[in-house]
Amino acid sequence: MPLVGTRNLSDLAAVAPVVANFDTERLEFPGARILQLMYEIDDDAMVSLLPPSLHPTIPPTLVFTVTHVPESPFGAFTVAEVRVGSRSGARPRGLLVHGFCDSADAVEALRAGWGYPLVQANVSLQKRYDRIHAEAHHGGHKVLDMSLLNPEPISGNDLQYLASLNLARVVRDGAEQTRLIQADPDHVFHSADRGQPQLDAFDPAAFNVAGATTNYPVSASYAVADITMPTIRYLVDPSKPPMLSVERVG
Amino acid sequence: MKFGIFFEISVPRPWGPDTEYNVYHNCLEQARLADELGFDQCWAVEHHFLEEYSHCSAPEVFLTAVAATTKNIRIGRGIVVCVPQFNNPIKAAEVAAVMDIVSNGRLEFGTGRSATWTELGGFGADPDETKKTWDEWTRVIPKMWTNERFGYEGRAFSMPKRAVLPKPYQKPHPPMWVAVTSPGTELDAADRGMGSLGLTFGGFSEQEKKIAEYRRRIKYCEPVGSFVNEQVNTVNFLFCHEDNEYGANTGKRLAGTFNYLAEQLLAARQAYPTRSYPNLGLLPALRRESTSAPEGNIPEGLAIGNPDRIVEVIRKWESAGVDRINFLLNAVETVPQAEVLASMRLFAKEVMPKFAEKREAVPAGVAGGE
Numbered sequence: 001m002p003l004v005g006t007r008n009l010s011d012l013a014a015v016a017p018v019v020a021n022f023d024t025e026r027l028e029f030p031g032a033r034i035l036q037l038m039y040e041i042d043d044d045a046m047v048s049l050l051p052p053s054l055h056p057t058i059p060p061t062l063v064f065t066v067t068h069v070p071e072s073p074f075g076a077f078t079v080a081e082v083r084v085g086s087r088s089g090a091r092p093r094g095l096l097v098h099g100f101c102d103s104a105d106a107v108e109a110l111r112a113g114w115g116y117p118l119v120q121a122n123v124s125l126q127k128r129y130d131r132i133h134a135e136a137h138h139g140g141h142k143v144l145d146m147s148l149l150n151p152e153p154i155s156g157n158d159l160q161y162l163a164s165l166n167l168a169r170v171v172r173d174g175a176e177q178t179r180l181i182q183a184d185p186d187h188v189f190h191s192a193d194r195g196q197p198q199l200d201a202f203d204p205a206a207f208n209v210a211g212a213t214t215n216y217p218v219s220a221s222y223a224v225a226d227i228t229m230p231t232i233r234y235l236v237d238p239s240k241p242p243m244l245s246v247e248r249v250g
Numbered sequence: 251m252k253f254g255i256f257f258e259i260s261v262p263r264p265w266g267p268d269t270e271y272n273v274y275h276n277c278l279e280q281a282r283l284a285d286e287l288g289f290d291q292c293w294a295v296e297h298h299f300l301e302e303y304s305h306c307s308a309p310e311v312f313l314t315a316v317a318a319t320t321k322n323i324r325i326g327r328g329i330v331v332c333v334p335q336f337n338n339p340i341k342a343a344e345v346a347a348v349m350d351i352v353s354n355g356r357l358e359f360g361t362g363r364s365a366t367w368t369e370l371g372g373f374g375a376d377p378d379e380t381k382k383t384w385d386e387w388t389r390v391i392p393k394m395w396t397n398e399r400f401g402y403e404g405r406a407f408s409m410p411k412r413a414v415l416p417k418p419y420q421k422p423h424p425p426m427w428v429a430v431t432s433p434g435t436e437l438d439a440a441d442r443g444m445g446s447l448g449l450t451f452g453g454f455s456e457q458e459k460k461i462a463e464y465r466r467r468i469k470y471c472e473p474v475g476s477f478v479n480e481q482v483n484t485v486n487f488l489f490c491h492e493d494n495e496y497g498a499n500t501g502k503r504l505a506g507t508f509n510y511l512a513e514q515l516l517a518a519r520q521a522y523p524t525r526s527y528p529n530l531g532l533l534p535a536l537r538r539e540s541t542s543a544p545e546g547n548i549p550e551g552l553a554i555g556n557p558d559r560i561v562e563v564i565r566k567w568e569s570a571g572v573d574r575i576n577f578l579l580n581a582v583e584t585v586p587q588a589e590v591l592a593s594m595r596l597f598a599k600e601v602m603p604k605f606a607e608k609r610e611a612v613p614a615g616v617a618g619g620e
Contacts, residue, residue, distance in 0.1 A: 002514045090513035158523040194523045219522045
């Protein structure tokens with residue numbers, strides 16, 4: 001059967017968000033701008049970045065996403081995420097264990113609502129005619145610098161985003177349990193572009209994916225879309241085998 | 251209705267020194283038995299880098315071995331990836347001709363373009379280009395076979411006039427097929443007068459509509475080859491056992507394992523935004539249909555269970571317009587080889603005779619396409 005991860009997430013879970021309940025309401029972020037790059041990574045980290053509940057993609061991949069939300073109940077914010085391409089059983093997913101956001105209010109809301117393991121940092125996204133560029137700075141140094149070069153228009157229907165599995169702790173019967181919370185926002189696209197991916201700076205350790213060495217650019221896309229954040233429906237127990245790890249809660 | 255077998259050659263982990271050897275030789279044994287039992291075709295895929303799912307990267311070699319150890323079964327190159335980073339059209343024409351000669355005219359020639367980033371990225375192929383190069387190759391390869399000398403100046407491929415040798419043993423050339431995984435490719439097959447090699451598994455309702463449209467459309471085709479190959483060839487799983495419950499459960503395990511492996515691959519569309527791959531192709535949609543069934547039931551279109559149930563399933567496929575069914579017999583050795591062989595024997599004894607008296611499938615190369 002396919003390879004599975006070997007990573008023990010206990011240490012990271014200790015500082016992961018606590019999600020007290022799963023009754024988060026659907027929430028809309030109109031006019032969001034999303035820059036996404038995919039890179040293949042060295043197979044040395046093929047299983048070491050994932051817990052036993054997830055299979056690596058073949059080839060192993062990282063997905064870099066920077067999203068600017070101009071309007072939300074907690075104001076404008078920009079998020080930088082690096083997710084590990086994976087399969088939860090047969091379903092495509094991206095594991096998120098650490099990310100950055102430039103708004104303290106958004107960090108709090110996204111952590112509490114959907115278990116996004118975010119901390120506050122400087123994150124920016126700029127669209128130019130020759131490139132779309134994003135950066136993230138944390139602890140006084142640049143942890144991410146990525147671009148889409150030479151954007152060319154495509155249809156939003158040509159884009160596919162991975163559902164995220166966010167490392168969090170959930171409260172069950174008064175006790176905390178480590179779980180991956182599935183967040184699979186809906187997107188209604190206003191425009192989309194693709195282009196050449198370029199990664200000028202990436203600190204894997206800053207995103208808690210130490211050992212992930214990018215070795216081959218796959219794709220870059222940029223979209224303007226209305227995002228609807230979902231209600232929480234599925235949890236994954238990261239310590240269990242893939243076929244036994246998924247739990248429906250909604 | 252004709253029956254065949256279909257090899258992905260999936261190899262389970264852990265990979266010991268003999269694992270691939272054993273799987274390959276199990277497949278060769280299955281092919282020999284299929285020939286003895288009267289199966290009509292033996293197809294093998296071309297896939298690269300698809301860990302466990304398919305270690306069948308040199309199907310022309312495997313199929314030549316099949317041809318050398320069998321007498322009657324036709325050998326299906328299913329498919330030649332018509333993408334220049336994977337293959338070359340001259341070489342593809344030459345290899346096919348040799349296969350046709352050494353098999354005494356038993357070659358079926360499948361064409362396609364790959365559907366995974368795992369493969370396309372591995373070869374450095376541009377996903378935007380694959381449909382275009384496939385279209386170009388399918389037009390030039392039959393001319394290499396039928397013209398004494400052939401020259402061509404095209405978009406992605408050109409050559410000065412040369413004699414592409416040898417020529418196929420079948421005249422004017424082997425039947426040509428298109429692998430149909432993306433919705434709409436069956437229409438491409440029809441428009442070009444090629445057989446529809448459906449690599450989806452199960453699901454009557456979806457495929458019946460496609461077959462009807464294929465039949466309607468091929469009447470007005472502009473054939474790429476020297477004749478129209480109006481035939482619909484689908485793929486299914488086979489596990490036949492006297493005990494229906496055991497057969498169905500084993501068959502469901504086989505289908506579930508295969509589908510699970512398929513979902514681990516990185517589909518082109520999942521990695522690279524392009525109109526060239528408007529959907530996930532062979533991966534989730536129709537395979538999910540093939541294994542979706544109410545709890546405890548058998549998916550409607552799968553040839554698994556006892557002979558009576560399988561006869562019933564095949565009759566439905568027949569009424570949907572299918573000419574041929576190719577069976578996937580195993581996946582990562584989920585089913586022990588002895589049980590695979592027993593399943594084939596029982597199928598040949600109890601099921602195949604029920605369809606022997608039916609209308610003979612029209613020989614490839616002479617049907618339709620007025």
